[in-house]
Amino acid sequence: MKVPPTEREKKRFIAFKIIGERKNFKKREVLLEVRRACLRLLGELGTSKTSLWLIDYKEGLGIVRCNTRSVDEVMCSLSTIIQLNKKNVRVEILGVFGTLRTLKGFLNGIHR
Amino acid sequence: MNMHKNYKAIDLRGYPCGMYEKVYQVYKYREEKPDYEYLGVELSTNDLREIGKLKKTPIFVRGGTEEKNRRILENKRVSVLSSPYPVNHFQAKLASKNGTAFEINVSEIVRAHGYARAILMEKLQKTIRVARKYHSPILITSGATSELEVKSPRVLVAFGKILGLEYYEAKACIYNVPKLILLKVKG
Numbered sequence: 225m226k227v228p229p230t231e232r233e234k235k236r237f238i239a240f241k242i243i244g245e246r247k248n249f250k251k252r253e254v255l256l257e258v259r260r261a262c263l264r265l266l267g268e269l270g271t272s273k274t275s276l277w278l279i280d281y282k283e284g285l286g287i288v289r290c291n292t293r294s295v296d297e298v299m300c301s302l303s304t305i306i307q308l309n310k311k312n313v314r315v316e317i318l319g320v321f322g323t324l325r326t327l328k329g330f331l332n333g334i335h336r
Numbered sequence: 337m338n339m340h341k342n343y344k345a346i347d348l349r350g351y352p353c354g355m356y357e358k359v360y361q362v363y364k365y366r367e368e369k370p371d372y373e374y375l376g377v378e379l380s381t382n383d384l385r386e387i388g389k390l391k392k393t394p395i396f397v398r399g400g401t402e403e404k405n406r407r408i409l410e411n412k413r414v415s416v417l418s419s420p421y422p423v424n425h426f427q428a429k430l431a432s433k434n435g436t437a438f439e440i441n442v443s444e445i446v447r448a449h450g451y452a453r454a455i456l457m458e459k460l461q462k463t464i465r466v467a468r469k470y471h472s473p474i475l476i477t478s479g480a481t482s483e484l485e486v487k488s489p490r491v492l493v494a495f496g497k498i499l500g501l502e503y504y505e506a507k508a509c510i511y512n513v514p515k516l517i518l519l520k521v522k523g
Contacts, residue, residue, distance in 0.1 A: 244484060264450075264453075265453075296494035296497045296498055297494075297498055299491055300495055303442075303446070303494075304446050306446060306485075312484055313484070314483075314485070316488060
């Protein structure tokens with residue numbers, strides 16, 4: 225049975241940029257590090273409440289999805305990433321968006 | 337183009353970047369002064385006697401024990417108490433009377449790992465709980481020492497929120513409180 229729109233979980237999309245010695249990481253590497261950072265800061269129970277998902281990562285720009293209740297927790301977890309594949313990096317949060325369309329519009333604005 | 341530029345913020349202990357209105361760099365009292373426009377000084381408790389020599393600059397003092405914290409907070413010229421734990425109700429009252437802010441340094445949390453991070457966050461949460469009750473000023477700083485440690489103002493607000501502050505309070509901690517401290521320092 226289809227879940228009615230009012231029963232669905234509200235989502236937020238967080239755009240981030242990886243700045244550092246290297247940018248061309250694989251999506252898998254970024255995914256593992258995001259998960260690890262979240263587990264380290266929030267623990268297993270805390271992470272279970274975030275509905276965390278890495279949607280895309282390409283050329284230093286990434287998108288993470290979470291629910292509306294845990295935007296701050298996920299942002300903090302992302303900003304605790306200081307090393308990725310033994311390279312020093314910084315994760316800069318670009319913004320929080322309600323839909324993928326607005327996020328992609330924002331990213332297109334960056335590239336222009 | 338960055339969304340977070342819309343946030344008005346002053347970082348009293350950070351690394352110069354375009355995301356903040358003003359960024360202060362903090363150096364230790366007996367060490368060499370960096371060549372930068374906005375500077376703050378970090379004193380040790382033994383150097384508190386020489387506080388009169390420092391004028392028109394925010395003064396940071398690192399806390400430790402309850403006794404040490406009380407001695408620091410009794411001095412009206414101290415602007416910020418760094419590592420503000422353990423803090424009790426008496427110290428919180430003193431801080432709100434003298435206008436001394438408790439500093440939450442985000443880089444301390446980022447650098448710590450495992451159980452040490454859990455303990456640190458627990459202590460900061462306790463400090464925030466007491467400070468909120470007695471209306472003592474709280475200051476959130478990035479504590480960055482290099483370009484790779486810079487945090488955006490929105491992230492500082494998020495850290496404030498996960499430590500127990502409300503959104504509007506966390507926003508005040510990155511703009512209104514530093515502004516008041518700078519006004520107090522400059523007389």
